[in-house]
Each structure stands twice: as C-alpha cells, then as structure tokens.
Amino acid sequence: MTLHLPDIPAATRMTEAELRLELACALYAQGKVSAVGGSHLAGIDVLTFQHALVERGIPRNYSVRDLHDDLAALDRLLGT
Secondary structure, X not given: OOOOOOOOHHXXXXXXXXXXXXXXXXXXXXXXXXXXXXXXHHOOOHHHHHHHHHHOOOOOOOOHHHHHHHHHHHHHHHOO
C-alpha cells in the first residue's frame, strides 16, 4: 500500500518509521488493530510497541483478540 501525505511541516519533519509508529499507535488506541498488528504496522517488535504506547499514555488492554494474535505469532515462531 502506498500512502501519499500532503507536504505539511509536521509530516515532513518525521521519518517514515516515525509516521508508521504514530499511525500504529493511533489505530491501536481506536481499537482498530491489536498490539501484534500495531507492531507489524510499525515494523517493530511487540515489546517496543508496548513501550511506545506507554510513552503516549495509551492504555494497554489485553483482549481476546490480542490473545489470538499472540498465539498465532507463537505458532509461526515455533512452527506448530
């Protein structure tokens, strides 16, 4: 997916990685992605993503969706 942003000062001062992280945090805060999904979108590991949520004051709610995502990630890692 390609995303085109207008040349506004706030966006031009941020790297692509920073924009991806901010988007992932915002989507997580709105309940649109899980922690695992947010970490994938941001291109970082889940623990780093959780730290980013804490830095932004976004509460970490562990949901059933998070559990399913974590189990799926374990299945991929362990090859089961």
